[in-house]
Amino acid sequence: MSIEAAPRRPPTWIGLGSLVFAVLLVVLEGVAIGVASNRDWGTATALAWVVIALTIVSFLGGFLAVILRLGRRWGIAAMALSVVGNPLVLVWLFALIGNS
Numbered sequence: 001m002s003i004e005a006a007p008r009r010p011p012t013w014i015g016l017g018s019l020v021f022a023v024l025l026v027v028l029e030g031v032a033i034g035v036a037s038n039r040d041w042g043t044a045t046a047l048a049w050v051v052i053a054l055t056i057v058s059f060l061g062g063f064l065a066v067i068l069r070l071g072r073r074w075g076i077a078a079m080a081l082s083v084v085g086n087p088l089v090l091v092w093l094f095a096l097i098g099n100s
Contacts, residue, residue, distance in 0.1 A: 015071020018061030018078035025051050025058060026085040048087045055086040 029051045036044035059082035065075030083089055 010070055012065075012071030012074060014061060014068065015065030015074030015076075015078060018058050018065055018071075019074045019081065021061065022055065022058040022078045022081040022085060025054050026081065029085060029087060032087075051085075052087055055082045058082045 028047060032044045032047035032051065035047060059079050062075035062078030062082065065071045065078070
């Protein structure tokens, strides 16, 4: 009688890590908005550019998770949040809504 090991599930750390990173970036974007409300435009602009660059990184991490099957659902959520949380996309969406 032989006992077979159960098939191992692939690790999900890439997808989950990308999602957590995207959530942290959305929080950092909120901090940038708070700084801007205190009229510290230079710091707010610098934070916004950091968020823009890093949301691209979190999107690519989510994309990698989907392609490599390492936490696909988390990766898809990270990609969606990275797109929606990107300040350039938000400015474009708000301008689109404002022109309606």
